[in-house]
Amino acid sequence: MHCKIGTVLLLLYVDDIIVTGSHTALISEIIDELGKEFAMKDLGSLHFFLVIEVTYFTGGIHLNQSKYATELLAKTGMALAKPISTPLAQKHGLQEAVDDPVDASLYNSVVGSLQYLTLTRLDIAHAVNLARQFMQSPNNTHYQVVKRILRYVKGTTEYGLRILSQSPFRLYGFSDADWEECPMTRRSTTGYNVYLGANCISWTSKKQHIVARFSAKAEYRALASTTAEMTWITYILNDIGVHLKTVPTLFYDNLSALYMTVNPVMHARTKHVEMDYHFVREKVVSGQLVTRFVRSKDQLADIHTKALTKQMFAGFRSKLGVVTTPLTSLRGSVEEVDHDKDKSELDNHSYNVL
Numbered sequence: 001m002h003c004k005i006g007t008v009l010l011l012l013y014v015d016d017i018i019v020t021g022s023h024t025a026l027i028s029e030i031i032d033e034l035g036k037e038f039a040m041k042d043l044g045s046l047h048f049f050l051v052i053e054v055t056y057f058t059g060g061i062h063l064n065q066s067k068y069a070t071e072l073l074a075k076t077g078m079a080l081a082k083p084i085s086t087p088l089a090q091k092h093g094l095q096e097a098v099d100d101p102v103d104a105s106l107y108n109s110v111v112g113s114l115q116y117l118t119l120t121r122l123d124i125a126h127a128v129n130l131a132r133q134f135m136q137s138p139n140n141t142h143y144q145v146v147k148r149i150l151r152y153v154k155g156t157t158e159y160g161l162r163i164l165s166q167s168p169f170r171l172y173g174f175s176d177a178d179w180e181e182c183p184m185t186r187r188s189t190t191g192y193n194v195y196l197g198a199n200c201i202s203w204t205s206k207k208q209h210i211v212a213r214f215s216a217k218a219e220y221r222a223l224a225s226t227t228a229e230m231t232w233i234t235y236i237l238n239d240i241g242v243h244l245k246t247v248p249t250l251f252y253d254n255l256s257a258l259y260m261t262v263n264p265v266m267h268a269r270t271k272h273v274e275m276d277y278h279f280v281r282e283k284v285v286s287g288q289l290v291t292r293f294v295r296s297k298d299q300l301a302d303i304h305t306k307a308l309t310k311q312m313f314a315g316f317r318s319k320l321g322v323v324t325t326p327l328t329s330l331r332g333s334v335e336e337v338d339h340d341k342d343k344s345e346l347d348n349h350s351y352n353v354l
Helices: 024-037 066-075 104-117 122-132 140-154 215-239 255-260 264-269 271-285 300-304 310-319 330-349
Strands: 008-013 016-021 052-057 060-064 159-164 171-178 187-196 199-211 249-252 290-293 322-324
Touching (some): 016 024, 066 140, 104 122, 104 140, 122 140, 122 187, 122 199, 122 300, 122 310, 187 215, 199 215, 199 300, 215 249, 215 255, 255 290, 300 310
Parallel strands (some): 171 249, 249 290
Antiparallel strands (some): 008 016, 052 060, 060 159
């Protein structure tokens, strides 16, 4: 709702409501009016919503599902399991695994619970996405991978998504595709992270719907998916009265795909990606999107498309904003300060292909 005083946003889920806005008096007025029409109770500042705990610290909030994660570990008998540093082994061999079948209902229940945990734990999104692909006929190897994810969660129950209140107000994203990642279906995996300032606000790890005969097709499909997501976020921001002062920027590590966004001469040789080509190129030509190159070792979307070494995984996890509660972790506070510095350094190593 917009008015002369300010803007108020209301999020309703069944019988739970979050009300926020730009003016405290206006928020109070809305809550009073709602109280006159409905039987409701004002619980004050937000601390818990749909099993997501909100912790406040100087300069932002920390969203975590530590209670939910602890209950999940107890439910699956993994509360005393030995923690591990990554949720997925680099050579997991999930697709080719042939092993004894396991109870599909149990497997589906655990994987479904892990999927809900990705609301604040985007660092396990790729591993959970892989596990979800075998829900129809899971075997023991698949379940061992699920147990590995739980072991990783065991050592990181206090981790959650950090949201900073003060950071450069710009929209940018990292996109990547792992061509023919699945050896059985030969479908590629799309992964992206979209940031608003220093905060990661949207992410995905998803197998593409079709088989890409060329790596360029898989790469360009990932570009188009990320572009669509960033366009949608721009519309949402405009609807709530927030307007970007800079053009959204999309970082990619494939120069061929980036050149295709600005070079119309290449169109005749890329008819197999015609629809995605026109969509992304239209955004670039109209000035609604800027594409920039990023080195592969700085491609943050890699965490959503492939298994990484524990050093790379830990570094990317920190840059995604998945950290421990800043109030109880000195390391978390250091990561908050260094986050924008990392982004600044990344920009210095990137260049615009336009």
